Amino acid sequence: MMNSLWIAKTGMTAQQTNLDVISHNLANVSTTGFKRNNAVFEDLVYQNLRQVGAQADEQNQLPTGLHLGLGVNVVATSRKFTQGSLQQSENNLDVAIDGKGFLEITMPDGTTAYTRDGSFKLDSQGRVVTSNGLPVAPGLMVPPDTKNISIAQDGSVSVTVAGNPQPQQIGQLTMSSFINPAGLEPVGQNLFRESAASGAPQQGQPGTNGLGILKQGFVENSNVNVVEELISMIQTQRAYDLNSKAVQTSDQMLARLSQL
């Protein structure tokens, strides 16, 4: 039938996906440690209907060809791992990462997930867990009579217990970094999983190998820029409008044709 109908349809679909991505970013504007996504577009393959430079006759070449593009495709959502701003939370189990690393979380199936969300809590057994109750790896147990918890920049966790002025170290938080964090697989709950594209985790102590330091009593805000998202939203809507106009025009042409 008409190529332009289907081409404009790819444009509408792509803009719709773009809006999905933008809405997700905006919905997570207050999510601790959230990293914003962008939809990445690519033009689809071209149909070479008439080769440029082909011989028109023995002496002459075609000066122009006919090269019809077939529309647009969403190839990826690319996650931007820029640092979010740090916000003081006055909760001494909150840690924010200033740098590139990820904190490690033990999933219920025993595997490790990675997060930038360091708003930790204590569960009934005294374990340090995420807001969803998943324990931090390697496990940290806080004694029941703890007066104060302190998490150092290098990840060492110490407590002072009642009746003993000397702080005692109860564990050490480790972090991981990835050569391609954009390749991590998001699993929701502010968690990421290692994937074939992210590379293997490079584990280390906070403060070493560019992993970044920990800041106790802070959380990392989402890195969504609301102004930017709103501008993208306007642009997306207009691009969608334009593509729907192309569908409409193509349809009118078809209608005209069928009236013959």
Place this chain on the structure above:
Amino acid sequence: MDRIIYTSMTGANASMQRQAVLAHNLANASTTGFRAEMANFRAVPMQGEGAKTRVFALEATSGHRSAAGPAQTTGRPLDAMAVGNAWFAVQGLDGTEAYTRAGDFQLTAQGQLVTGNGLAVLSDGGAPIDVPQGAELVLGGDGTLTAQLPGQPAQAIARLKLASETADTPLQRGDDGLFRTAGGEPLAQDPNAQLRAGMLEGSNVNAVECMVGMIAAARQFEQQVKLLQTAESDDKSAGRLLSLTA
């Protein structure tokens, strides 16, 4: 039947193909580094026996619009926009060197610098670029890629190949959307080419022009259809004149 129907059919067909080109441009109004496809009609006189009374219309695409698209600041260190008529060299899926204006570079798990769709970015030596694990990467204005490992001084590890299109070696779009020279031979590194890091180049599609073009093509199509209808009614009248029972 009157031959006008064939002539106007080529006109209607060409307008439909024009719509396809315009729709493709509009569909890519948000594609990073996209170059708008230009379209023009070509007149093809009918060759053959007898008088050359008819000229057919053919739609043709005459390359791409070369103006730069709008700059969009992203702040991501590995995003780059080529300045002027410079292009980034990448390795196409067919193994040949191809050029793109889309500078949304990424890293693979093996530490190779690739484009957003996974094609290897080439250095000035024509080789793929590998970066060390855990390094902080900075792109310089001339394409120099600097890697800083924690606790070590920053070190230039490669220079991206930036090539400029010239009048003698124009770039043409291939079926995969990447650009290559007409003969397929690689362009030379341009020592003066520049890039801007932390920015991406938007699509250079002019939406206004596309919309106006679309309206014009739709009207033209209607005219051709009208011609077809006229031919039909002419044919009917002629039939009535010649009819024995009239």
